[in-house]
Amino acid sequence: MQQLKEKIKKLPDQPGVYQYFDAQGRLLYIGKAKSLKKRVKSYFRFTPFAPAPNLSPRIYKMVNEIKNLEYIVVSSENDALILENSLIKQLKPKYNILLRDDKTYPYIYVDFAEDFPRLKITRKVLAGKKVKYFGPFPSAAKDIVDSIYEIFPLVQKESCIKGKKACLFYQMQKCLAPCEGKISKEEYRKILDEAIAHIHNKKLLLQKLEQKMLALSAQLRFEEAAQIRDRIDKIRAIEFQSEIDFAKLQDIDVYAIASDKTQAAIVRMFMREGKVVASSSNIVRIDEYKGFDKEEAYKRVLLEFYTTQTPLTASLIVVAEDFEAREELENFLSQKFNKKITIVHPKRGEKRRLADIAQLNAKEILAKSKPKSDIEEQLQNLLDLNSKPYRIEVFDNSHISGSIPVGAMIVYENGAFDKKSYRHYNLHAQDEYAQMKELLTHRCESFAKNPPPDMWLIDGGETLRRLAQDIAQSFGVSIDVIAIAKEKIDAKAHRAKGKAKDLIYTQNGVLRLLPTDKRLQFLQKLRDEAHRFAITFHRKQRSKKAKELELLKISGIGEAKIRKLLNYFGSFENIRLASEEELSDVLNKKDAKNIKKSLN
Structure with a gap:
């Protein structure tokens, strides 16, 4: 000391x-x-x-x-x-709060510098002084844009204007053919302004979509009607706050946090031109031993959202509770976005009402999201973990005698598989130890974008568990590392049906649990999902390799020509489906003929 x-x-x-x-x-x-x-x-x-x-x-x-x-x-x-x-x-320090909802949200934007502007989607700041942003939209941005194009005869595709000739969209009455001068810039702008008004007032947009859906149903076009129905549901899902409408208030971002002993709910509301256009929320699980610092949480939430290259259209940020770093963050954001940003904790008035609504929603979300299982606590006690494993990453690799090695990572978080976070990797190492080392090193190198989890589960024995632990420590991260492997009897893995005698390897030694033990079955479920994901990717890569070898057998088709074909067609399957004429456009008629003859 x-x-x-x-x-x-x-x-x-x-x-x-x-x-x-x-x-x-x-x-x-x-x-x-x-x-x-x-x-x-x-x-x-x-x-x-x-x-x-x-x-x-x-x-x-x-x-x-x-x-x-x-x-x-x-x-x-x-x-x-x-x-x-x-x-x-x-x-991932032990006592800091780690938030994972650091993704950038999409914005709808229009570049008024264009003669006939289109509505598009972006997640970053774009060059151009006449770019106007709408959002952010944590969900349904694409559905809103698709709906606008469904209802209003705007330029439907980027290539339409370049074509200089009226296309199918004009015949379908979905475009007024500005490419042929059939509509002036002024008339087009009026239609665009009306479309933008429907982004702000989604009640109008939903009414138009419902009319469209009913019309399609009356024409017995049920599949198209169902697509409109699904779009309506997605847009309506972000409209639960739509009754809020303050004429005096302009563009405001609102944040609120509610917490209990086990978790916290974070709510963000985005008000644009006096109306709440969207909101988002997420749950953060809390380890009771470490506690939860709400002041630090507000700081982390704002930093995570605004340190990305996202367009900040609001100049006012409202927080439901005050926190120590508020003025410091004001200065930081003002410098970053080169405009005056104010973060306020209102005590009364309309802004306080906004904060109260956000706080109420945070409390409701918290009440509805109680954990369905205590498996995390059971695993912490069984495996002597440093913290409850709310987020678990599971790793496996797959190969055939060292050829076409691939790795897979699956993620389990808050009671479900998080399939958006699954990742697969093409590996180069030949043996399983080196493959796992390569796989885990890839993962550690991405910690800056995707923070470490609470626990790693490795498909393997103590050797691979220790390897994983050493790799994590070499990157300065302390992660609980567990491995699970089939018990071997006479050097053969024991996997008789109903008698899955798997061994669990921990930092304190080996655990043997009964096949009926729910904790063992939970870990097996995670391992089996990683194995499924790895095998599926390996089969895909094997099939791709087989097609590549098939092409290489064709006389006169070498690797350079295969690369040329892949760059043009994108995949071996597209090469197989291409016509002889399309193939000759990339190579020559003789090669095209040979390829079609061999593949058919």
Whole structure:
């Protein structure tokens, strides 16, 4: 402790980021400071050396575990804020709050610099002074744009104007053929303005869609009517706040957080031109031992949303509760977006009503999302994990005698498989150990974009478990690593039906559970899903390779020509389906004839 005390006394009076570690070298907490010296000293008293008495119970518990300190000096407080946020995502410290909803939301936009502008979708800021954004839309952006094109005769495709000739859309009365000058810019602008009004007022949009759906049904075009119905449902899903309409208020982003001992609900509402156009929410599971700091949560939520290259169309951000870093974030966002951004915690008036509505929704979402199972707590107790495994990543690889090796990662979070987070990898290593090393290294290299989970589950034995643990530690991350493997009897895996005697490998040794044990069955379910995903991808790659070899057998068709065909057609299947004429456009008539003859 004397060494830690001396280190604190020698800290510089400069902005930077500090990291606390426990006796085992595990990362406890990352924080940023305007003055490292003053900030870190505030956690301690020095006679005797102990945690400061004014700390919250959560931070007091953390300070008791601190045995070492490291720090990074930066040039400004803003740099410290960015570095702190980046390191928290990559390293997943024990006592920091880690949010995973850091994806960029789509915006609908129009570039009025174009003669006949179209509605398009983007997730980033675009060049151009006359670009106007609508949103963000956490969901249904594409459905809104498709609906607008269904109802209004705008330029339907990017290529339409370039074609200089009226196309099928004109014949279908879905476009007024500005390419042939059949509509003036002024007349087109009136239609565009009406379309934009329907983005703001989705009740009008939904009414028009319902009329369209009924008309299609009356014509017995049920499949098309069903597509419109599904689109209506998606747009309506983001309209549960549509009754809010404040004429005085313009563009405002609203944030609220509600929490209990086990989880927190985060709600975002986006008001544009006096109307709430969309909202989003997500649940953060809380480890009771670590606690939950709502002030830090507000800071993380705002940083995650606005540090991406997203268009910030609002100049006012309303938060349901005040937090320490509010003014600091105001300055940071104002500099980042080069305009005055204000973050307010209103006490009364219309803005307070907005905050209360967001807070009420957060409480309702929290009440409805109680965990259905306590399997995470059971696994934590059984496997002696550092935290409850709310998010688990499972890894497996697949190959045939070392050929066409592939890797797979599946994700289980909050009681369900998160299929959007599944990933597969083409590997190069020949043996299983090297393949797993390559696979896990790929995953660790993506921590900056996709933060580490609570637990890794490896399909393999102790050797692969230890490998995974070493790789995670080499990237500065402490993850609970578990492996599961089939028990071997006389060097053969024992997998008789109904007698799946799998072994669980932990940092404390091997566990043998009865085949009927629900915890074992849960881990087997995760492993089997990873195996299914890996095998499916391997078969796909094998089929692709077989088609490639089939082409290579054709006289005069070498790798260079195959690459040329793939660059043009995109896949081996498209090459197989292409006509002789299409193939000759890429290569020559002789090669095209040989390919069609051999493939047929």
